[in-house]
Amino acid sequence: MSKPLKSFQECCLYFTTNTLSRYIGKxxxxxxxxxxxxxxxxxxxxxxxxxxxxxxxxxSKRINVKASTMTRFIDKLMLMQFVERTQEGRNTFIIATQKGKELKPDLDKALGELYDAYCDVLGKEFAVKLTTDMHLANTKLNNLE
Structure with missing residues (x-):
């Protein structure tokens, strides 16, 4: 009896990462x-x-979004009074306001909760290895651009 063929959903990095992204996104x-x-x-x-x-x-480069998307993100955070823009020549720099800095403990707590949530499902060792491997893959793919 021959082995059943794996489906593209099991073998294709594109489809498996998109599915994983939706689970982790939730x-x-x-x-x-x-x-x-x-x-x-x-x-x-x-x-x-x-x-x-x-x-x-x-x-924009760090979170892999287009400049126009980053502009919209920054504009929204400015409306919420979490960040401000400073201009130096042609460069625009973004800094957190005091109100934005005050978010840090809540953001860190949420990040910890997210980590705990996926470690509970995947197991800590596997989750850490998967994250490391995906980061390496992102780095390599980014160098193709």
Whole structure:
């Protein structure tokens, strides 16, 4: 008796990562709900707080979004009074306001809850290895651009 063929859903990185992203996205939505920010905005705020003065261009690269998307993200965070823009020549730098910095404990707590949630499902060792492997894959794929 021959082995059944694996489906493309098991063998294709594109489809498996998209499915995984939806599962992890739901866990992230639940974890960050208490902060009042969607996970993508929380991710951006963590970068801005942890590394003050990154350029808007660098932030776009770090979270892998187009410049126009980053502009919309920053505009929304400015409306919420969490960040402000500073201009130096052609470069625009983003810094957290005091109100934005005050989000840090809640963002860290939500990040910890997200970590606990996926470790509970996947097992800590597997979750850490998967995260490390995916980060490495992202780094390699980013170098193709």
């Amino acid at each position: 866990l992230a939505d639940d974890a960050f709900k208490a902060t009042g920010l969607a996970p993508s905005y929380a991710h951006l705020m963590l970068l801005i707080i942890d590394e003050p003065g990154l350029s808007q261009n660098e932030l």
